[in-house]
Amino acid sequence: MASGGDGPSRGRGRGATMLAALERMKEKERLDREQLGVRGDEPKPEPPKGLGRSVMLKTLHSRLGMRKDASTSATPAVVSEPTPAVVSEPTPAVVSQPTPAVVSRPTPAVVSKPTPAPTRSAETDVTEKMAKLEVSDSASQVSDSAVKEPVQYKGSSGKPIRLSANYIRLEVAKGRGVFEYEVKFSPEIDAKNQRMRLVNQIMREMESAKLFDGGHLLYLPTKITDTQKTFKGILQGDDLEVEITIIFKKQKRLGDRECIHLYNILFKRVMHALLFIQMGRNYFDTGHRNLIPQHKLEVYPGFAVSVDELEDGLMLCLDTQHRVLRTQNAYELLKELHSSNARTFKETALKNMLGSCVFTRYNNKTYRIDDVLWDVTPKDTFPTRDGRQISFLEYYKAQHNIIIQDPDQPMLLHRKSVVVPGSLEKEDRMLCLVPEISYLTGLTDTMRSDYKVMKDVAEYTRVTPQQRISSLKTYLDNVRKCEKAQMILAEWGLRISEGNLDLPGRQLETEQIIFGDSVTKSAGPGADWNRDLANNKVTYAVDIHSWVVFHTAQDTKYAHDFGSLMCRLAGSLGIKIANPRIDKLPNDNTATYANYVKTRIQKTDQVAVFICPSIRSDRYNLIKNLCCSALPIASQVINSRTLSKPDKVRSIVLKIALQINCKLGGTLWTLKFPFKGWMICGIDVYHGGPSQSVCGFVASLNESISRWHSRAFHQTKELGDFYKRALTAALERYKAECFSFPSKIIIIRDGVGDGQLDHVKRYEVEQFESVLQAFQLTTTLCFVVVQKRISTRMFAIRSGKVENPPPGTILDHTVTRRYLYDFFLVPQNVRQGTVNPTHYIVLHDKCNLNPDHVQRLCYKLCHLYYNWPGTIRVPAPCQYAHKLAAMVGQSVKAEPSLELADKLWYL
Structure with missing residues (x-):
């Protein structure tokens, strides 16, 4: 040339x-x-x-x-x-x-x-x-992903707002490398701690930094061989000589996606250097616990630490966390339960213990309790690795210098699945714990329902944005002052930047709420229209001509007052309600409720109201099962205690009237949507236990996105197999209501973790696309995933102060995923603590929607949940799907009647 x-x-x-x-x-x-x-x-x-x-x-x-x-x-x-x-x-x-x-x-x-x-x-x-x-x-750029550019999904609508996030940039030294090796032991070593000791021996001889997962993966900052190299080590205690073979696999770039595992191991070492103790996935400072002696509780402060390569590079996410532990151990709880009722002791103990989590202070680990072994005590023996038999009393005395006081107490059982060396299969292993040295964690249901307990706990766990920023800065200062932590990072060419990120964000426009008679009110700066709802008519009212109120003898006054107040207040909402039929039950037995539901509810009744003297889950589940499955009718269960407060009874009854209107197919308010022919769907899954999952599927039926078609299916896993049936039924109902099929379908899926995204895209999206092909439709599909359990926190900076961002705040750059089309949205107003943004991922889009359209749509949908006159954290169809799946999984436990499918009967 x-x-x-x-x-x-x-x-x-x-x-x-x-x-x-x-x-x-x-x-x-x-x-x-x-x-x-x-x-x-x-x-x-x-x-x-x-x-x-x-x-x-x-x-x-x-x-x-x-x-x-x-x-x-x-x-x-x-x-x-x-x-x-x-x-x-x-x-x-x-x-x-x-x-x-x-x-x-x-x-x-x-x-x-x-x-x-x-x-x-x-x-x-x-x-x-x-x-x-x-x-x-760059010598460190050795993989194809080194030249892969990050994707962008950035909108432009709304007014600018100054934001800060709990992300810290990690700076990588030029020319540094990560070398991956496979480690093999001869003879094979099963114990993880022994494998780590052997690797530490040879690394000390080489004076090299290393990251070893205790299995077979070893990361070094330098290359020690092109093929493989064999070392010899001595297994302490057994004087057994072991050959350790290190086999070179590949060189990685520090910014590679594959190195995320390495970074998290690295920062695990940093947290240990700062004397943090790992409990579950997070790290806590046990030396600075906060005691709540009046409730026998203590709160440990800590952090959730994660590293990822985001749109603008390698970032460390640092979020303040708290762990609530009880100063009461499992042994004290068992004694307390036994003294209260010895006859039902074992049954009550299993109910309180199974599924709970305990913390053992001697090794700073948490365990889930799977069973209580009544016939096993600390006096019993178990085999050691060398074939000897040793009792639990002797083991804890020798290993941890702990003397067990009661040798006759039952033992707690923890099951865990471990990978068998040399095999892909996992095997279950049993671990026995002594109640006397196992401390309970978390709050019981009784504690959660106690206002005083929750208020005292919130003093330590409800952290303001300014406090979170201060904790983050304190952490950075501690890392800089800790020589060991600095050495760990320097060995791998990493350096933490001076502070967290300041980012430009956007605030979407305030939405207009449309009530009955086309009355329009602004949602306001706090995205709250509770007062406007009480003073305006609903958009679509369902008049109640026939309904029944069941009550016991002690709640007779409450029943009559409730019926008359419903009739008086409904007029201001634009709803006509006739006087109810009052039916008194002879007793509070569950069988009596079942008999009255089957025999006293007439075919002309639109709704059945039950005023119960106490909260009992068995009675509630029975009523919902009969009313939603066997006898399809809208039902409302009310605790008489909520009607006993004269100063609050008016607002409570007004809310019940609005809820009943929704359960009968009515709507309360709507918004203006600048499109026609779209169907919005929401999906969520309830997990009640093994083989007890329920998938809730909700789809809109009208142009104003105010009426919904709901279906629930039992399934055996998170990623359901029933979407074809659900979408087929929704399309048929949509055509019956709108006389045509939708031009676009937006599906918003809740409850999907990062590890399931690829499977959802291949498996679930394919089901929906196959339905559209079967109908021979030109309808296009957009699939959006919603994630709530994230560590990302956003803060607004106004006049030098750090506070919660206002409703409608969008962040769609810098800290978003490097290769995903995603954004963060703060939809609700939070006055106490720190707001949790919601993470949206556009997983599949054939509707050709630009980022502004998706972001604005998701924010609008957060205004349409009829159980709350304000914005909620997730789009309304997802929340409806969540309520539907939970109701079916917890109470109905059967497929609901199709006669209720077009009504929000589960609110």
């Missing part, structure tokens, strides 16, 4: 050829503009930021593509290049990574066919070589 160019350009090789071609393309463009009458001095749009030589290649190829018909005017230096091949098939370096400024919305989720292989040419060779030069600029 000709070298091309004159003067100083001569001798620059192929780069000169491309520069000359670029200059001549610019000249050709200028001549064309003059021929068209366009002035050459007119301002041009600002080009995107340069990315080096890749931008030059990208610009060259785009201009060649636009000018392929005018190629005859090129100079010989350009003609000598086989440009037609370049024009007809762009090189992968140009196509595979679109510039964010050009492509503003996600197309990869829509495109399913692979890009055809480009035709080989000299220009292609140049592009590939230039790309290789870019990669080789």
Whole structure:
């Protein structure tokens, strides 16, 4: 190929050829503009930021593509290049990574066919070589992901707002590497602690830093062999010589996605260096616990620590956490239960202990209790590794210097599944715990229902944004002052930046709430319209002509007052309610309720109200099972205690009237949606135990997104198999109501973790697409995942103060996922503590929605949950699906009647 160019350009090789071609393309463009009458001095749009030589290649190829018909005017230096091949098939370096400024919305989720292989040419060779030069600029960039650009899913609507997030940038030293090795032991060593001791022996000899997971993966910052290397170590206690073989696998870049596991191990060591104790997934400072002696509780402060490579690089997420422990141990609880009722002691103990979590202070570990072994005591023996038999009394005395006081107490059982060395199968292992040294964690249901307990606990656990920022800064100061922590990071070329990130965000416009008679009210700065709801009519009222109120003799007054107050208050809501039929039950037995439901409810009754003297789950479950499955009728269960407060009874009855209106198919308010023909769906799954999961599926039925079709299916796992049935039924109901199928379907899925995203995309989305194909519809689908259990926290900075962001705050850059189309939304107003943003991931989109459309839609849907006159944390269809699945899984425990499918009977 000709070298091309004159003067100083001569001798620059192929780069000169491309520069000359670029200059001549610019000249050709200028001549064309003059021929068209366009002035050459007119301002041009600002080009995107340069990315080096890749931008030059990208610009060259785009201009060649636009000018392929005018190629005859090129100079010989350009003609000598086989440009037609370049024009007809762009090189992968140009196509595979679109510039964010050009492509503003996600197309990869829509495109399913692979890009055809480009035709080989000299220009292609140049592009590939230039790309290789870019990669080789850093010695640590050795994988394909090193040149993979992050995706962007950024909107522009709303007003700007200054934000801060609980992310700290991790800076990686240039040229540092991570080398992965496989470790093998001969003979095979099962105990994790022994494997770690052996690896520590050989690493001390080499004076090398290392990260070892205790299994077979070893990470080193330096390369010690190209193939494999064998060392010898001594197993302490047994004087057994063991051969440790280290096999080189591959070199990784510190920014690789595969290194996330390494980073979390690294920061686990940092947390231990700072004297934090791991409990579950988080780390706590047991030396600074807060005591609540009046409730026998103590609160440990701590952090949730996670590292990930986000859109703007490697980040450390640091979130303040608290762990509530009881100063009461399991033995004291068992004694307390026995003294209260010895006859039902074992049954009550199992109810209180099973599924609870205990903390053992001698090793700072937590265990889930799976059973109570009444016939096993600390006097019993178990086999050791060397074949001896030792009692639990002797073991704890020898290993932890703990003397068990009561040798006749029962033992607690913890089951865990462990991977068997040399096999992919897991086996269950049993671990016996002594109640006397096992401390209870968490709060009981009785504690949670006690206002005083929760108020005292909240003094330590309800942390303000300013307190979170202060804790984060204290953590950073401690890391800088701790030489051991600094050494751990420095060995791997890492450095923590000075502080957390300050980011620009956006606040979406305040929504307008539409009530009956088209009355429109602003949601206000706090996104709360409780007062407006009480003073306006509902958008769609269902009159009640026949209904019945059941009560016991002690609640007769409450029943009559409730019926008359319902009739008086309903008029202000635009609902007509006739006087109820009052039916007194002879007693409070569960069988009596069942008999009255079956015999006293008439076919003309629209709703059955039960005023119960106490809260009993068995009675509540029975009523819901009969009313929702066997005898389909809307039902309302009320605790008489809530009707006993004269100063609050009016607002309570008003809320019950609104709830009953929804259960009969009415609607309370709506919003203005700038589209037609869309169907919005929500999905959530309730887990009641093994093989007891229930999937709730909710779909909108009208243009105002105010009426819903609900279906619930029992399933055996999180990722359900019943979506085809659910979507088919929803499409048929939508057509019956709107006389046509929807043009777009937006499905919002709650309850999906990061590890399930790929499976959901392949498995669940495929089910929905197959239904649309079976109906032969041109309807397009958008699938959005909602995540609530995240560690991300957002703070608004106003006048130098750190506070909670206002409702409608959006953050969609910098700390979003590197290769996902996602954003964070704060939909609700929080006055106490710190608000939890909601994470949205657009997993699949064939509706061609831009980020602003998805973000605004999700925020609007947070206004439509009829159990609360304000915004909620997740979109309303997801919350409806959650309520539906929980109701069916906990109480109904059968498939609800289809007669209730178009009503919000589960509110």
